[in-house]
Amino acid sequence: xxxxSRPSVHxxxxxxPQLTEPxxxxxxxxxxRMKDVQGMPGTPAGLVLRVFQFAFAAVAVAVMAATSDFPxxxxxxxxxxxxxxxxxxSLSLAIVDLYAILVKRCLRNSRVLGFFTIGDAITSTLTxxxxxxxxxxxxxxxxxFNNCGQNHCARFETSTAMAFVSWFLVxxxxxxxxxxxxxx
Amino acid sequence: xxxxSRPSVHxxxxxxPQLTEPxxxxxxxxxxRMKDVQGMPGTPAGLVLRVFQFAFAAVAVAVMAATSDFPxxxxxxxxxxxxxxxxxxSLSLAIVDLYAILVKRCLRNSRVLGFFTIGDAITSTLTxxxxxxxxxxxxxxxxxFNNCGQNHCARFETSTAMAFVSWFLVxxxxxxxxxxxxxx
Numbered sequence: 001x002x003x004x005s006r007p008s009v010h011x012x013x014x015x016x017p018q019l020t021e022p023x024x025x026x027x028x029x030x031x032x033r034m035k036d037v038q039g040m041p042g043t044p045a046g047l048v049l050r051v052f053q054f055a056f057a058a059v060a061v062a063v064m065a066a067t068s069d070f071p072x073x074x075x076x077x078x079x080x081x082x083x084x085x086x087x088x089x090s091l092s093l094a095i096v097d098l099y100a101i102l103v104k105r106c107l108r109n110s111r112v113l114g115f116f117t118i119g120d121a122i123t124s125t126l127t128x129x130x131x132x133x134x135x136x137x138x139x140x141x142x143x144x145f146n147n148c149g150q151n152h153c154a155r156f157e158t159s160t161a162m163a164f165v166s167w168f169l170v171x172x173x174x175x176x177x178x179x180x181x182x183x184x
Numbered sequence: 185x186x187x188x189s190r191p192s193v194h195x196x197x198x199x200x201p202q203l204t205e206p207x208x209x210x211x212x213x214x215x216x217r218m219k220d221v222q223g224m225p226g227t228p229a230g231l232v233l234r235v236f237q238f239a240f241a242a243v244a245v246a247v248m249a250a251t252s253d254f255p256x257x258x259x260x261x262x263x264x265x266x267x268x269x270x271x272x273x274s275l276s277l278a279i280v281d282l283y284a285i286l287v288k289r290c291l292r293n294s295r296v297l298g299f300f301t302i303g304d305a306i307t308s309t310l311t312x313x314x315x316x317x318x319x320x321x322x323x324x325x326x327x328x329f330n331n332c333g334q335n336h337c338a339r340f341e342t343s344t345a346m347a348f349v350s351w352f353l354v355x356x357x358x359x360x361x362x363x364x365x366x367x368x
Binding site: 125 | 256257259309312313314316320327328362366
């Protein structure tokens with residue numbers, strides 16, 4: 001605990017980083033440890049990941065919800081629900097990351113990391129499941145039935161692709177949280 | 185390297201466990217470290233997991249391949265392909281686990297663990313994607329179209345359920361490999 005400010009205002013969810021090296025003045029303003037990898041919670045790359053997760057999930061929901069006949073297919077309804085949850089989760093964690101960066105603290109608490117890891121695991125599994133189910137239906141409509149004339153194939157495909165991109169951006173967040181939780 | 189047998193016959197893929205505690209005779213015949221969790225590669229529970237993964241994946245492929253009209257749907261063809269790969273992978277690792285148990289060695293090499301983790305990540309992702317896509321199609325046929333009379337709904341549902349069970353059994357293998365890789 002070699003820091004200037006005491007963590008008394010945030011007693012339970014933010015931990016002052018424990019510098020393993022003695023702070024010899026080489027890092028005057030940074031509170032980032034050597035083991036911090038960009039993309040972990042509380043880093044700028046982590047914030048960027050969260051913002052892009054939110055943006056792609058929001059586009060997927062918007063494009064799917066804009067089609068008139070999506071409620072007739074269960075998988076498309078499920079995609080809207082799962083990606084709305086992904087939106088909320090990514091937006092919440094983006095706000096937490098932004099706050100942690102602004103007050104220059106690390107999110108290093110074991111409980112917080114565990115919560116982030118479990119949340120990421122759940123939302124990424126739901127997002128991936130929704131994307132795969134929608135992809136199955138979209139391929140069935142467009143390739144197997146050749147029925148794109150009566151359906152909004154382009155919109156379904158766009159929404160599915162955005163959902164896959166969103167899942168692809170959640171994966172590094174999850175793996176880095178899990179890695180830093182396991183390697184504590 | 186406090187072991188009785190030298191690892192000279194298996195120089196690169198099996199590592200003699202490095203006992204962190206001095207071997208004071210309390211563990212006369214075991215080469216399992218305190219940090220070994222049941223379910224990791226090279227443990228009996230890991231072997232049981234692999235065998236069940238193989239069995240459920242094989243049942244899923246067999247049930248799906250037994251229906252006459254599965255090649256008309258892309259998602260069902262993909263399920264057969266992905267779960268055949270899962271079969272091969274789980275069977276191979278079951279054999280490796282069995283060998284490691286029989287010669288009483290730990291699979292603790294960093295490269296081997298990394299290979300297992302990446303393989304598990306790929307096969308479990310493919311299996312889960314196949315299961316989700318098949319579930320989307322099956323729900324579309326049975327609930328949205330109410331068209332089970334002309335289709336083998338029961339078989340499709342059985343195969344999808346077996347695929348989900350197989351994925352559910354791959355997940356602990358993957359998480360334990362990843363955890364032991366990260367916490368080395």
